[in-house]
Amino acid sequence: MKSKTMNIFKKEMREVFRDKKSLSMMLIIPILIPLVVLGMSALFDMEANTDIEEYNKVGIAYKLSDDEKNLLKEFNIDYQEGTLEEVKKAYEESKIYAYITLDDNKYTINYNEESTNSVLARTLSFNYLESWKSILQTRYLSNQKIDPNIVLNIIFIESVAEDVTNNFFGEYITGYSFLFIIMAITISATYPATDTTAGEKERGTLETLLSFPIKSRDIIVGKLMSVTTSSVITGLLSLALSLGSLAYANNAFEIYKDINIMPSVDTIILSLVIILVYSLFISGICIAIASMSKTFKEAQSALTPINFICFFPGMIAFLVNIKTNALIAIIPFLNFTQIFNDVNGGEVNILNIILMIVSSIVYITVIIWYIIKQYKSERILFNS
Numbered sequence: 001m002k003s004k005t006m007n008i009f010k011k012e013m014r015e016v017f018r019d020k021k022s023l024s025m026m027l028i029i030p031i032l033i034p035l036v037v038l039g040m041s042a043l044f045d046m047e048a049n050t051d052i053e054e055y056n057k058v059g060i061a062y063k064l065s066d067d068e069k070n071l072l073k074e075f076n077i078d079y080q081e082g083t084l085e086e087v088k089k090a091y092e093e094s095k096i097y098a099y100i101t102l103d104d105n106k107y108t109i110n111y112n113e114e115s116t117n118s119v120l121a122r123t124l125s126f127n128y129l130e131s132w133k134s135i136l137q138t139r140y141l142s143n144q145k146i147d148p149n150i151v152l153n154i155i156f157i158e159s160v161a162e163d164v165t166n167n168f169f170g171e172y173i174t175g176y177s178f179l180f181i182i183m184a185i186t187i188s189a190t191y192p193a194t195d196t197t198a199g200e201k202e203r204g205t206l207e208t209l210l211s212f213p214i215k216s217r218d219i220i221v222g223k224l225m226s227v228t229t230s231s232v233i234t235g236l237l238s239l240a241l242s243l244g245s246l247a248y249a250n251n252a253f254e255i256y257k258d259i260n261i262m263p264s265v266d267t268i269i270l271s272l273v274i275i276l277v278y279s280l281f282i283s284g285i286c287i288a289i290a291s292m293s294k295t296f297k298e299a300q301s302a303l304t305p306i307n308f309i310c311f312f313p314g315m316i317a318f319l320v321n322i323k324t325n326a327l328i329a330i331i332p333f334l335n336f337t338q339i340f341n342d343v344n345g346g347e348v349n350i351l352n353i354i355l356m357i358v359s360s361i362v363y364i365t366v367i368i369w370y371i372i373k374q375y376k377s378e379r380i381l382f383n384s
Helices: 002-018 018-026 030-049 066-074 085-091 115-141 148-152 167-205 205-210 216-252 265-291 296-309 314-322 334-344 350-376
Strands: 057-058 079-080 098-103 108-112
Touching: 002 018, 002 167, 002 216, 018 030, 018 167, 018 205, 018 216, 030 167, 030 216, 057 085, 057 115, 066 115, 079 085, 085 098, 098 115, 108 115, 115 148, 167 216, 167 265, 167 296, 167 314, 167 334, 216 350, 265 296, 265 334, 265 350, 296 314, 314 334, 334 350
Parallel strands: 057 079, 057 098
Antiparallel strands: 098 108
16 A cells, blocks of 8 residues: 555656646745745834834914923924814825814814824824823922922832733734745645646546556545645745744844744744644645546636635734634634744643644544545546
8 A cells, every 4th residue: 555655646746846837836935925024024114113204293273382382392293383274274185194172171182093194193292292281280289389299209100021022013923924834835735736636637647547456545645645745845945934034034123123023942843733734634625625626727716715714714813812712723724823823922722732733633534534435436536
């Protein structure tokens, strides 16, 4: 059995390395990962280090005192004082990015939450008003012959960051880089899985292969091994490029200053385990789906949704910060990205990792059994 399976495996691997499309899927797709990591890092860095001159234009719809004008200058706010109508017009014409109104003792900051500059202008205005409030409080207490330091400093608040190894941007980048590794593996599996099943049907070579004294089990295992191998190569290359781009970004961008966005050794080891398990899992699914198709084109259409299914559950879970539990640990596609994010964030749950691996093995076993059953049935095999 082993020799026959290995012969099928060698045959399929020769086909993979001879076919330019298979090679491009296996080797070129991972190159996109550094572009994503570095591109997103550059975007975050640009937004985090935006020059204040780009968003400090604020309208003031009430009469300012000299003290307020001096404080605005201290905050480097380029203010435009005028009536409410004048300020609104300037805001609508994008000459200012936010404006402040005053009704009795209530200050209101008006801004557009869909505009980055407007949001930054709102934050700048809020900080200015907080300082102005502190000045007014100090004056009031002094007039009442009360020491402002006793009242305003009645408590002291201090923040201490412990064990800082990552930040929001770092977790975002590492999480998305792993999602793209999963997507690269999926894309890499779809083409050889299609070619080795529906492609062989269309070319008529599958009937010739089945005429040899080889069991269906040997054929399926050999084909599955070849598709899994190409997927693993893609996964390992993607991981290497991801780690390399993260290392470069860690030193190249200001947002990562004084932190380490590189995954830990535990995270890298788990990534290798997930790459192996997921490659076998997705290869089996792709072969099972493609085997039911009559032509190469039909199989490609059938496999297209897989590319979205592998990515979006993990992306949505990452964005809404879903916590991993025993149920999520056994849900295909979602469990791989969720457990990676947990370990990358320093949360190692051995039970969830075991559940992910065991459930994946069960799914893979069922998939292989189903494919072998397909190949034993000529009606299903040839779609007649």
